[in-house]
Amino acid sequence: MNKASRLFCPALITPKNAVVKQTEQLSRSQKLLTELGLVKSGSNGTYQIMPMAQRSVDKFVDLVQSNMQLAGGQKITLPILTPTNLWKKTGRLDGDISEFYMVRDRSNKQFLMSPVNPRGGSDCHAGHHITISYRQLPLRLYQIGPKFRDELKTRFGLMRAKEFLMKDMYSFDVSNERAGETYAIVSAAYDRLFKQLDVPFVKVNAATGMMGGSVSHEYHYISPVGEDTLLQCSSCGFAGNSEVLDAKPESPVSCPSCKGSDLKEVRGVEVAHTFVLGDKYSKPLGATFLNTSGKPQSLVMGCYGIGITRVIAAALEVLSSEQELHWPCLLAPYDVCLIGPKQGSKEQPAAELIENELLLKVGELCGHQELLHDDRKELTIGKRLLEAKRLGHPLTIIVGAKAAHQDSPQLEVHLSKGEILELDINEALKLVAEHSQHKKNLLNCSFLQDKEENRSQSVGQQH
Numbered sequence: 429m430n431k432a433s434r435l436f437c438p439a440l441i442t443p444k445n446a447v448v449k450q451t452e453q454l455s456r457s458q459k460l461l462t463e464l465g466l467v468k469s470g471s472n473g474t475y476q477i478m479p480m481a482q483r484s485v486d487k488f489v490d491l492v493q494s495n496m497q498l499a500g501g502q503k504i505t506l507p508i509l510t511p512t513n514l515w516k517k518t519g520r521l522d523g524d525i526s527e528f529y530m531v532r533d534r535s536n537k538q539f540l541m542s543p544v545n546p547r548g549g550s551d552c553h554a555g556h557h558i559t560i561s562y563r564q565l566p567l568r569l570y571q572i573g574p575k576f577r578d579e580l581k582t583r584f585g586l587m588r589a590k591e592f593l594m595k596d597m598y599s600f601d602v603s604n605e606r607a608g609e610t611y612a613i614v615s616a617a618y619d620r621l622f623k624q625l626d627v628p629f630v631k632v633n634a635a636t637g638m639m640g641g642s643v644s645h646e647y648h649y650i651s652p653v654g655e656d657t658l659l660q661c662s663s664c665g666f667a668g669n670s671e672v673l674d675a676k677p678e679s680p681v682s683c684p685s686c687k688g689s690d691l692k693e694v695r696g697v698e699v700a701h702t703f704v705l706g707d708k709y710s711k712p713l714g715a716t717f718l719n720t721s722g723k724p725q726s727l728v729m730g731c732y733g734i735g736i737t738r739v740i741a742a743a744l745e746v747l748s749s750e751q752e753l754h755w756p757c758l759l760a761p762y763d764v765c766l767i768g769p770k771q772g773s774k775e776q777p778a779a780e781l782i783e784n785e786l787l788l789k790v791g792e793l794c795g796h797q798e799l800l801h802d803d804r805k806e807l808t809i810g811k812r813l814l815e816a817k818r819l820g821h822p823l824t825i826i827v828g829a830k831a832a833h834q835d836s837p838q839l840e841v842h843l844s845k846g847e848i849l850e851l852d853i854n855e856a857l858k859l860v861a862e863h864s865q866h867k868k869n870l871l872n873c874s875f876l877q878d879k880e881e882n883r884s885q886s887v888g889q890q891h
């Protein structure tokens with residue numbers, strides 16, 4: 429069980445009359461995460477993730493992994509340091525490289541620290557001269573690791589940092605047709621994942637830009653801090669990237685989905701991206717497989733990214749208020765926070781009996797790791813409750829003065845969206861059980877079962 433008294437959560441205390449040097453633009457998620465001690469700002473544009481936020485990151489990594497495994501993914505780890513000579517072959521170093529981190533070793537050999545690019549998967553083939561047969565395809569490899577980008581303007585904390593955590597998958601197929609099938613399978617896994625997070629998202633047809641390839645989609649959370657401009661249809665919710673819809677001020681575009689004409693501009697945070705790359709990278713690198721006639725043939729690739737830390741920051745940005753964090757159900761650091769009576773209060777002896785009973789029973793219902801016991805009894809209930817609400821625990825149970833009523837002990841239960849309930853012990857336990865069941869339903873995707881046949885129509889729609 430987790431005790432608040434032992435939790436390393438270095439809250440940022442700004443003296444009342446301090447002059448705050450605004451070195452970066454703050455978003456509300458970033459402001460709350462920093463103030464509450466979940467994230468510490470490192471040197472400009474990098475962040476230290478503290479234990480409570482790390483729990484959320486780990487939960488999201490698990491969720492991403494289970495979806496990648498369902499899509500036939502196999503996990504690998506690629507080096508962060510990649511020799512630049514491999515990058516030269518595809519001409520990637522001829523373009524704009526100002527956002528790359530380059531380092532040299534003692535013999536002056538140059539390396540690139542893994543940037544956001546689909547090249548890594550291709551390196552893993554071409555670089556190691558693996559001979560692969562058509563029998564081994566399709567192959568879907570993914571990794572989860574840090575990525576680096578020398579951002580000129582780091583902003584909004586984890587949403588636009590110089591170092592961040594990403595999942596990227598590379599798929600390898602024998603033909604464009606097979607690559608299209610892989611694309612459908614992995615895209616379905618992405619759709620499922622974003623529905624499990626239960627944060628409204630839009631999936632848009634994307635300009636493939638420098639990544640090349642033919643088919644591409646982006647997943648966005650709509651937020652004023654987003655850096656992409658999207659056009660969204662007010663009648664059906666369809667959203668498109670303004671570059672792709674080729675909107676010109678003099679000729680307004682109509683919605684490709686419902687032909688409605690009321691498209692308005694919204695800001696999107698890009699949280700995931702899927703591409704069919706074709707042979708754009710495999711060809712110059714000589715990444716081949718042996719076809720049915722035993723001849724080498726270029727692999728047809730796909731690339732699928734999710735910004736792990738960015739999804740968490742952007743989801744918090746969308747869900748939270750100025751004062752309180754609100755988490756996607758599956759990513760909340762803890763499910764339940766339990767606050768007991770204050771040391772020395774007259775209700776302490778009676779209330780503690782109930783507190784101990786709840787520690788056991790709540791832990792059994794939601795899992796002991798999902799229970800945070802705020803055992804800092806030197807603090808008033810009010811002070812601990814204020815912090816619990818700002819941290820956004822899905823359920824906060826208070827064992828206070830009313831719990832000491834001998835005939836009918838009452839608990840106060842605070843839900844993350846501000847609702848307050850007065851419940852007896854059994855009712856409170858039922859609420860915990862319901863929350864755990866809701867999580868299970870999300871994990872098992874039971875919300876998808878009746879909608880499965882509609883999935884193919886969902887592309888480009890608001891979910």
Ligand SMILES: [Zn+2]
Pocket residue numbers: 661662663664665666683684685686687688
């Ligand atoms: Zn429409």
